[in-house]
Amino acid sequence: MKTKTIIAVTTAAVTLGGAAFAESHGGAMKIGITQNNVGVDSYQTTYEKAFIEAAEGNDMVETIVLDAGGDVARQIAQMEDLIQQDVDAIIIWPTNGEAVIPAVRKAHQAGIPVIVTNSNIAEQGFDFVKSFSGPDNITQGARSAEIMCDKFKEMGIEDEAQVVHITGQPGYTTAIERAKGFEDRLPEVCPNVTVVDTQPGDWNREKSQQVMEAFLVKYDDIDGVYAGDDNMGVGALNAAKAAGRDGIIFVGATNFAVGYEAMAAGDYWGSIYQSPVDDAKAALQTAVDVLSGEEVPFLNYFDTPKITQDNMGDFTKPVF
Incomplete structure (x- = not known):
């Protein structure tokens, strides 16, 4: 079984590890990163900025920062290019959890350690x-199910509520795991709640709004919406508002600024708090630790707590 732990990120640790590597290898760590799709949402944009800032703040680290633009073939080509550049380590934010495996294997065979991020x-x-290095997405999905179930119980509709589910990009591991966490946990905590339909929103607010519009036409009774992130959740909320459908409980995962604002307005119930800054720093820290010869657990999770209208005052508004 692969081991796991929760990690905290410190600049001091990154610098110390880089210094040890430089002393033994005669130079700075050369770390390449190929990201999923920086332009698709503000989480990934903020992640890239935080990663670059963390790397630039450490003289012992040199980075090559690439973006696949959501294109699997482009990401595979970027992996091959990083291998040719003989980087010391590669960080990959996969565009597709299965399709990138041959490229990851090629890096492994070339003796280049690969760290998967997010x-x-x-x-x-x-x-x-x-x-x-990243969040435990199955746990996130499970926590979202708990948030929704608790609210249904508070409303007294836990034995009759109907839910629709908007997932992320098909084939994308985060989407698969958050969906699994939600779908496995909901029957355990609210066995009589029914998920009547599931459709992908591809992490896109406009597409998710269209998906929700179709749900609203198809189903007269919708009590809850679970979306794989708040960007999609707010798209669904916008559709419900436009249709005049009130009283629906919206729950997401990865609390975006728009989700936080909708919660403050009383329109959106809850989500999972996740920082792209922590995500980026954790990926860089993991790569530095690996290159420094430290024992690194296979699963390095950072915590992602529940956030609802009831406790949102304990959290700062997301910057993405």
Whole structure:
């Protein structure tokens, strides 16, 4: 079984590890990163900015920062380019958890440690990965189910509520895991709640609004919406508002600024708090630890707590 832990990120640790590497290898760590799709949402944009800032703040680290633009073939080509550049480590935010495995294997065979960030690759590729750094997406989905169930119980509709589910990009590990966490946990805590339909929103607010518009036409009774992130959740909320459908409980995962604002307005019930800054720093820290020869657990999770209208005052508004 692969081990896991919760990690905290400190600049001092990054600098110390980089210094140890430089002393033994005669130079700074050369770390390449290929990201999923920086332009698709503000989470990934903020992640990239935080990663670059963390790397620039450490003289012992040199980085090559690439973006696949959501294109699997482009990401595979970027992996091959990083291998040719003989980087010391590669960080990959996979566009597709299965399709990138051959490229990850190629890096492994070239002796380059691979760190997967944010969204893991499929299990059959685990042998080629040194460590995963990011959120526990299954736990996030499960916590979202608990948030929704608790609200239904408070409303007294836990024995009759009907829910629709908007997932992220098909084939994307985060989308698969958050959906699994929600779908496995909801029957455990609210066995009589029914998920009547599930459709992908592709992490896109406009597409999710269209998906919700179709749900509203198809189903006269919708009590709750679970979306794989707040960007999609707010898209669904916008559709419900336009249709004049009140009283629906909206729950997401990864609390965006728009989700936080909708919660403050009383329109959106809850989500999971996740920081792209922590995500980026954790990925860089993991790569530095690996190159410094430290024992690194395969699963390096950072905590992502529940946030609802009831406790949102304990959290700062997301910057993305």
